[in-house]
Amino acid sequence: LQQMAKSSAPHKPKNSAINASRLMKYSRARIFQRKAAYKVKKVKTPAKKSAEKAAAAAFVVKKIGGDKNGGERKVYKKTPKSLPTQVASRKVQLRPKKTFKKHVRRIRSNLAPGAVLILLAGRHKGKRVVLLKQLESGLLLVTGPRKLNGCPLRRVSQRYVIGTKTRIDISKVALPERLNDAYFRRQRSAKKSAASAGGSADIFAKSDAAYAVSAERREDQAAVDKALMGAIKASGDGPMLRSYLRSLFSIKSGQRPHAMPPRRRISGFNRRLLAYALAALLVFACLTVLNLSQLPASVANDASLVAKHDRESHSLGQSAHIAWRLQSNRLYEHRGHEGLPDFRPANSDQELRIRDLLDAGWPPAELYATTTNSSNFNKGFALEAGLHDSYVAMSSFAANNKERRLLPSNASQRILSQLERLTGQAAVSLVSEFPAGSQMKLLLQLDAGTGGASVVFKPRVYDRDRVMTGSVVAGRDRDNAEVVGYHLGRLLGFHRGPVASPRLLNLTAASLAATPRLRETFYRRLSDNRLCLWGVCRYCTGRRTGVCAGPDEVLEGVAVLMLPHRLALKRHRHPWARNYASNDAKAAWQLGENPCNSQLLSRLGPGVLLDLIDTSILDFLLGNADRHEFETAAGIGGQQLVVTLDNGKGLGNPYHDELSILAPLQQCCRLRTSTNSRLLALQGLLGAATQAALCRSGASSLPSSGPLLTLEHSAALDRRLDRVLRELDKCNRRLGPAAVLVSDD
Numbered sequence: 025l026q027q028m029a030k031s032s033a034p035h036k037p038k039n040s041a042i043n044a045s046r047l048m049k050y051s052r053a054r055i056f057q058r059k060a061a062y063k064v065k066k067v068k069t070p071a072k073k074s075a076e077k078a079a080a081a082a083f084v085v086k087k088i089g090g091d092k093n094g095g096e097r098k099v100y101k102k103t104p105k106s107l108p109t110q111v112a113s114r115k116v117q118l119r120p121k122k123t124f125k126k127h128v129r130r131i132r133s134n135l136a137p138g139a140v141l142i143l144l145a146g147r148h149k150g151k152r153v154v155l156l157k158q159l160e161s162g163l164l165l166v167t168g169p170r171k172l173n174g175c176p177l178r179r180v181s182q183r184y185v186i187g188t189k190t191r192i193d194i195s196k197v198a199l200p201e202r203l204n205d206a207y208f209r210r211q212r213s214a215k216k217s218a219a220s221a222g223g224s225a226d227i228f229a230k231s232d233a234a235y236a237v238s239a240e241r242r243e244d245q246a247a248v249d250k251a252l253m254g255a256i257k258a259s260g261d262g263p264m265l266r267s268y269l270r271s272l273f274s275i276k277s278g279q280r281p282h283a284m285p286p287r288r289r290i291s292g293f294n295r296r297l298l299a300y301a302l303a304a305l306l307v308f309a310c311l312t313v314l315n316l317s318q319l320p321a322s323v324a325n326d327a328s329l330v331a332k333h334d335r336e337s338h339s340l341g342q343s344a345h346i347a348w349r350l351q352s353n354r355l356y357e358h359r360g361h362e363g364l365p366d367f368r369p370a371n372s373d374q375e376l377r378i379r380d381l382l383d384a385g386w387p388p389a390e391l392y393a394t395t396t397n398s399s400n401f402n403k404g405f406a407l408e409a410g411l412h413d414s415y416v417a418m419s420s421f422a423a424n425n426k427e428r429r430l431l432p433s434n435a436s437q438r439i440l441s442q443l444e445r446l447t448g449q450a451a452v453s454l455v456s457e458f459p460a461g462s463q464m465k466l467l468l469q470l471d472a473g474t475g476g477a478s479v480v481f482k483p484r485v486y487d488r489d490r491v492m493t494g495s496v497v498a499g500r501d502r503d504n505a506e507v508v509g510y511h512l513g514r515l516l517g518f519h520r521g522p523v524a525s526p527r528l529l530n531l532t533a534a535s536l537a538a539t540p541r542l543r544e545t546f547y548r549r550l551s552d553n554r555l556c557l558w559g560v561c562r563y564c565t566g567r568r569t570g571v572c573a574g575p576d577e578v579l580e581g582v583a584v585l586m587l588p589h590r591l592a593l594k595r596h597r598h599p600w601a602r603n604y605a606s607n608d609a610k611a612a613w614q615l616g617e618n619p620c621n622s623q624l625l626s627r628l629g630p631g632v633l634l635d636l637i638d639t640s641i642l643d644f645l646l647g648n649a650d651r652h653e654f655e656t657a658a659g660i661g662g663q664q665l666v667v668t669l670d671n672g673k674g675l676g677n678p679y680h681d682e683l684s685i686l687a688p689l690q691q692c693c694r695l696r697t698s699t700n701s702r703l704l705a706l707q708g709l710l711g712a713a714t715q716a717a718l719c720r721s722g723a724s725s726l727p728s729s730g731p732l733l734t735l736e737h738s739a740a741l742d743r744r745l746d747r748v749l750r751e752l753d754k755c756n757r758r759l760g761p762a763a764v765l766v767s768d769d
């Protein structure tokens with residue numbers, strides 16, 4: 025029994041792996057010892073090969089004639105000179121061979137029979153031809169028709185054509201059966217075929233027969249041309265189509281092939297083109313009347329016909345392509361407007377008050393007009409010619425005016441909206457580093473059509489709900505603070521900041537349009553292969569400081585319109601600047617000094633001090649404690665007005681109100697009456713009114729990263745406005761309102 029139990033005990037392996045690795049506890053040599061394998065006798069297996077067989081393989085026996093020759097002889101086989109070193113592997117065919125014959129022939133969807141194509145290669149390039157059908161080989165069968173532009177029945181690869189939208193109904197055009205690939209195969213010359221056939225061709229013979237069109241081709245061409253001309257006539261647009269097919273396709277400088285389909289709007293270019301066309305037709309008509317018509321047909325037809333027929337949807341040329349890719353309105357379409365729902369005021373009373381506040385001249389019905397609908401959105405996008413020029417003129421006019429604004433108070437909402445759209449959406453032609461300041465910015469040169477406008481682009485670095493803690497100037501710039509600052513400034517009636525709009529930047533296209541120095545800072549993030557850049561600036565120190573585009577290669581941020589050079593900005597140290605040397609160190613104004621009557625301020629005049637107090641209110645509302653310097657624009661008679669550039673450090677912490685920002689108001693106790701009345705009017709609805717203003721400009725619903733002004737920041741605006749009014753009350757009680765409030769003129 026014991027014996028049985030022993031034999032049924034499970035076999036325990038002698039070797040095992042070290043903690044689940046593939047490394048074994050004992051080596052092979054050690055196991056050889058432990059198994060006592062050396063005791064096992066090796067058994068030699070006998071060779072199975074039969075001697076007979078081996079011998080047979082070694083020689084052959086041949087019969088030998090003659091009596092004394094032994095009758096037969098063993099002829100040993102020669103051993104080969106070299107032996108194979110490897111067993112020849114059999115080739116495995118994994119999938120059936122795909123011969124050209126078996127290739128799938130695909131055709132671009134817009135290349136239907138009857139379509140008018142533009143040939144891009146070959147002897148007939150530039151001509152417009154009619155597509156008849158696709159042949160077995162995949163090549164397209166086209167013809168001019170020959171009668172119109174000299175292009176005969178021909179085969180062409182679809183790679184070398186642009187399809188237009190123009191179609192001719194060719195269902196009644198019967199094509200001869202024999203029009204197949206063999207028909208068009210190149211004919212070998214008689215000389216060559218004779219030589220290759222091994223015949224006794226005379227190699228010195230001169231008879232290199234010139235190519236002659238065969239009779240059958242003539243016949244077919246005539247038949248197809250006749251039928252096709254009939255189809256053109258039957259289309260009801262005969263004369264136009266005929267001269268269209270006769271004319272050559274061409275692109276003039278400044279004309280973008282991709283912009284040819286006028287999508288939903290007539291671009292400035294197409295409008296100009298139509299004007300030229302009308303002028304050309306007029307001249308043509310006059311000449312005809314005067315019987316002086318020597319003009320070639322193409323002059324008159326080209327412009328008008330291009331406008332009517334060429335709806336080419338293919339882009340050519342890289343620079344044009346870049347401009348197209350950068351056109352943000354397309355990016356918005358691409359993103360599908362997944363932004364915010366529109367702002368709705370809490371009650372009708374609030375709504376009425378907001379409406380009163382927003383600038384006059386704005387149709388109330390449009391106040392909350394939906395901006396999420398793309399067709400609405402594109403409506404009126406066409407930039408007014410000279411918009412930017414008038415902006416430059418208006419701003420310098422306004423600065424010279426006693427109004428002390430960057431745009432006159434009567435500037436229409438329409439112009440402002442267009443400027444906002446231009447800033448946020450006009451196509452970009454060049455992307456370069458921005459020389460001033462310390463944070464990463466890009467200078468985007470806008471399309472020439474905008475009259476030389478350029479914008480400063482600040483990328484989005486943080487999520488919208490990020491709360492900045494620590495120092496009051498902690499963190500990098502917030503792009504949304506620029507947009508909110510611009511609208512808030514307008515609501516408060518200042519309008520001394522440049523127009524700012526949210527903007528989407530396609531980084532792939534931007535890298536192509538970037539200056540070499542900037543381009544060097546583009547890279548792909550290793551973790552997710554996103555396209556990023558770190559830019560050129562004081563704080564730009566490599567990938568650590570880079571910003572990355574989203575999965576669609578689009579970088580979000582804000583565009584701030586560059587102020588015109590004509591404003592001749594001057595930079596001054598801010599009298600209420602903080603001490604940046606250390607967190608605790610206090611500046612002189614925090615230690616009892618009062619800068620209200622400082623030398624700088626008395627030199628710049630009383631207007632500048634009042635501007636700075638206005639600005640401090642704006643900054644307190646936004647929570648921007650970083651106004652270390654300020655800029656002034658030259659106004660009338662050497663007067664300066666303060667410009668509010670750089671609100672980037674606003675919207676940091678919605679739960680903290682940094683009262684020290686209000687120091688100019690607290691210490692000087694002065695305020696413009698206009699600002700005072702605006703503040704009173706906005707009490708209790710500043711957050712809502714700012715949301716409405718953002719909404720009205722379409723700014724709040726565009727980027728997909730969430731609202732530009734979060735609910736927390738919106739609430740902070742109202743809370744802080746109350747605080748400003750309380751501080752003002754203190755001044756009034758101390759000095760009396762007559763001493764505090766300063767009339768505007």
Ligand SMILES: Nc1ncnc2c1ncn2[C@@H]1O[C@H](COP(=O)(O)OP(=O)(O)OP(=O)(O)O)[C@@H](O)[C@H]1O
Nearest residue numbers: 460461462463464480522584585586587669670672
């Ligand atoms: N829209 C604009 N129009 C004209 N000049 C501008 C504009 N934006 C910026 N600048 C110029 O560039 C300078 C730097 O811009 P900005 O203050 O926004 O950069 P920053 O990196 O925040 O600088 P800092 O670190 O000093 O705060 C401005 O002081 C101004 O002179």
Ligand SMILES: [Mn+2]
Nearest residue numbers: 650670672673
């Ligand atoms: Mn800054």
